[in-house]
Amino acid sequence: MHICFISSEYPIWKSGGVGSFLQTFSRAMVQRGHTISIVGIGETHEEMQLVDEGVHIYRLPVAKLPIAKFIANTRRIHIKIKALNAKEKIDIVESAELGLAFQKKIPSIAYCIRLHGGHHFFSESENRPVHWWQGFKEKLSFKNADGFIAVSEYVKNHTAKYLSYHSKPVEIINYPINTEMFSPNLSINVDVNNITFAGTICEKKGIRQLIMAMPLLREQHSELHLHIYGREWFYKDGTSYTEMLKSKYAPIVDTCVTFHGVIPFNDLPKKYAEAMVCVFPSHMETQGLVAPEAMAMKKPVVFSELGPGPETIENYKTGLLCNPHKIDDIVEKVLWFLNNKDKIERIGNNARAFVLQKFNSSPILNKNISFYKKIIKNK
Template sequence: MHICFITHEYPKPGFPHGGLGSFVKTIGEALAANGIQVSVVGMNYTSEYEELMESGVRIYRLNRSKLKGLSWWMNSKAVSGKIREIHKHHPIDIVESAESGLAFLSKIKDIQYVIRLHGGHYFFAEAENRGINWWKGFQEKRSFAKADAFIAVSKYVKNHTEKYLSYHNKPLGYINNPINTAVFKPMLNDIIPHKIVFAGTICEKKGVRQLIQAFPLVKEEFPDATLHLYGRDWFFPDGASFVAFLKEKELPRLGPVAESVFFQGVLPLSEVAKKYAEAEVCVFPSHMETLGLVAPEAMAIAKPVVFTNRGPGPEIITDTVTGLLCNPLDPNDIAQKILRIFTDKAAASAMGKNAEKEVQKRFSVSELVAENIDFFKSLSKK
């Protein structure tokens, strides 16, 4: 069996990537280790063509078009052409993309096209209470119409996506995203007292601003507390940096407390795991997630985690048992949950241990790769 993933975010040293890239790398390497041929096709981070093999995964990074106004069409055409070329020499059984990835892709007979719901435009528009961009909405509808099957990474994303987009009575699987427990596992690192760690894109919908607003309340009780933010910057439509916005607008309001807030940039996954291990608490107050890889990753290291009570938060964490859930829009509630971890060491330790067991049971690569293979095989028989 040959699976081809479409993503422009496959991790490349020195370049930022998001959760989608991390997911494809984790599942791709696991599939390859189980004898499945895996290819990844996407546009390069730089203006050149690359082809390489990493951990059994064949990666094709295409030359990104710079043609103003038509780059989207040229890039889609390039991806379609590369898939057709690969299929000619190494027949592909499954092509998988995120929500809008099939919109302008030319389908090939005998290949099954799958959309995995990582959180598309309609999903996040509802979550963030904003309007639908007609162009992005058009792409998603067109892409969904082309798909032969769907995979939902959480019940929440499945239910809220279908408010706006039809699955057209096609096969739909429910499979959590896997966690690389070879990287994210309990470590012997010394914990740095009262170190708070966030990882993810530094943007509004990840709750970073509210976390910063919560930090002074924590600092009042624990003067040695520090807040460390790991992840790539996000940019407003006009190109302005969200990190710069936080530094210019939010940090000055904290006064001297701002000196204990650190923007650490992007790190490789192995380094992120070490930073989780150093933390006394990991906090992810997202306004919305489809599933959220960061919370289960930190849980796999047996860390006490504060996660959002919105969306799939309750699917991931049983409040007070495997972690704590917070109102991501309420800095006071975020602060109180952090303080609870700092003040009740026994409960925090118990939640961390329970969290690790839960991740091993529900998110381990070995379990979930088998579910993916079974689902893909069921499609290839059709």
């Protein structure tokens, strides 16, 4: 089977949950004998190509004209897909929510949308209106799809409040976690003062509330330090969200917070291993990879109670859930782990067992292949 993903994210060029999923999923599919192509728009005016453990990645030149850039970029992606299909027949083209809006469909190919979290989905949690143009593109993209994969029950049901699946097949298939890569590492010493966060540095990830929680946490554990790993996020005017945090919360940041920036995906397990507690207080997720990755390493994890949080963690059994909008609740949950270290081993064992059952790569790959065959057959 030849699967072509439309995406500009991949850990080698751009970090993020979608890119991490693509790398884990694509490498595993290649090992099973499938062909994987990933086509996206780059940041230069030249095409770039890369092969990552058998995964073929194409970064196409970005449109030079600012007007109708989305349409121009979409056309370039279609031309590339058409060329790849002529070279080796493509069975599936998959994109995130917006990716099929203006794609000219090739009749022999089945088109799939994986719900990573689109404009409609996040507009509510970010308390902003749906932008007419983004909303129109998303609706058009959904109309063009032959099937949909939801990465959690929550994203499937919540998206359906705003967008129609047009009676096309929809299936819930979790993200696969590389449980060999993310496994307990007893050779690395845990820093008892290390609180770790990983993810994009933006408001919806709850990082501002976590920073504000640090002085309260240090009232009981005075040496605690927050380590932040992830890529920058920028406002529309080009200013950095990270720089805003450093400026607005300077006394806290200067005392007990370090921004490490983006690190290679392969280095992430080491950072989890060093942590005493991993905290991911997202305001909203479709699923999120960081929590189950850290859980697979038997780490104490505080995750958000919102969205798919209850699908990911059972409170006080596999981890802890917090209200990400309430700083006192974040503090309470982190302190529970710090003050109940005798319970961490049991929770860690439960957490890894849960991840092995729910996010195991092999059955998840099987489910994806079966779903792809289903929508191909339905064409």
